[in-house]
Structure formats: structure tokens, C-alpha cells
Amino acid sequence: MSEVDKLIKNIYNKLECSKYIIDHSTTVYERTKDITPHYDNIDLDLIKAGAMLHDVGRTVTNDIKHAYLGADLLRQLNVDEKICKITERHIGAGISAKEAQKLRLPPRNYIPQTLEEKIVAHADNLVHGTEPVDLDFVINKWTKKGMATESIDRLIKLHNELIK
Structure with a gap:
């Protein structure tokens, strides 16, 4: 078992992650594989760990604060x-400082900065539960939820940046 796999298993056990969190995260990790072949010089172990652990906060809450x-x-x-x-x-494709304040999140930078951060965030966007989805599905879902145009624009920009 690789060091990354040991880390993931250890965290899942310590935090008592549900089967759903693990299954969703596995689908997100699989989705990253649709994006990563387009890039050289990326840390695939970091992407795997990030994808597999991105939702561990759901052991505490299922709202936006889980991140x-x-x-x-x-x-x-x-x-x-x-x-x-x-x-x-x-x-999503990140949360602006203004949006974070409105959502009463602690003041931090919630916009993905590195390529690895962007890949995991967008792979998560392209998964609904444990099913892969396309960009149109996500845009429709976000529109129905009443997401801000700014958020949807950021999503499209991130998609266009990553999907070549």
C-alpha cells in the first residue's frame, strides 16, 4: 500500500468517514483522471489525497462549512x-471574500490557487453524489439553486481553463 493510500485509510478510520463520503470521494478522484492527462508537472499523489479527503468535514456538518x-x-x-x-x-469554483463574508465563513482565501486545488475542486463539481455529470448539468443545478452569476461565471472559467 502506498504512503498516500495509508494516509487516506488512516484519516478515514480516525474521522469515521461514512461509506457515502468514501464513495463520493472515490468518484471525484476518478473524475480527476479525466483532467490530469492534459498536464505535466503536477503532483498526482497530492491530487489523489486531496480528492479522497476533500469532504472529511462532512463528518461534522453537511453545510458549506464542511470545507x-x-x-x-x-x-x-x-x-x-x-x-x-x-x-x-x-x-464550487471557489468562494470570493465577499461571498465568504455573506456566508459567515471565517476570513480565509477560498479560491483554488494551485493547479492541484483547481483540478480537485472542478472534479468535485463534475460529480453529483457518486455519479459523473457534465458542465451543463452543474450549471442547471446551480441556476435552480439560485447561485450567484459570479459563482457560475467562475465555474465556467475554471472549466475552460482545465478542460482542453
Whole structure:
């Protein structure tokens, strides 16, 4: 078993992650494989760890706070900060400072910065539950939820940046 797989298994056990979290995260990881072949010089182990651990905060809450709470849980377990950042920044195509304030999130940078952060965030966008979906599905879902145009524009921009 690789070091990354040991880390993931250890975190899942310590945080008592549900089968659903694991299954969803596995689908997200599989979805990253649709994006990563287009890039050289990316950290595939980081992407795997980030994809598999991005939703550990759902062991605490299922609302939008699960991202930063999950990152904080990982920090408490001394997980590499790069993985923590993927977890913290995986919501949609990121959350602007203005949106974060409106959502009453702690002041942090919730916009994916690195290529690995962007890949995991967008792979998560392209999964509904445990099923892969396309961009149109996501746009329709977000529109029905009343998501801000700014968020949908960021989603489309991220998609166009990553999907070549």
C-alpha cells in the first residue's frame, strides 16, 4: 500500500468517514483522471489525497462549512498543508471574500490557487453524489439553486481553463 493510500485509510478510520463520503470521494478522484492527462508537472499523489479527503468535514456538518472544518480537522491531524488547502478551497469554483463574508465563513482565501486545488475542486463539481455529470448539468443545478452569476461565471472559467 502506498504512503498516500495509508494516509487516506488512516484519516478515514480516525474521522469515521461514512461509506457515502468514501464513495463520493472515490468518484471525484476518478473524475480527476479525466483532467490530469492534459498536464505535466503536477503532483498526482497530492491530487489523489486531496480528492479522497476533500469532504472529511462532512463528518461534522453537511453545510458549506464542511470545507474549512475539514481542513481544520486535517490540520489537527498534522496532514500536509497542501492537502488542507485543497479541502478548504474545493467548494464550487471557489468562494470570493465577499461571498465568504455573506456566508459567515471565517476570513480565509477560498479560491483554488494551485493547479492541484483547481483540478480537485472542478472534479468535485463534475460529480453529483457518486455519479459523473457534465458542465451543463452543474450549471442547471446551480441556476435552480439560485447561485450567484459570479459563482457560475467562475465555474465556467475554471472549466475552460482545465478542460482542453
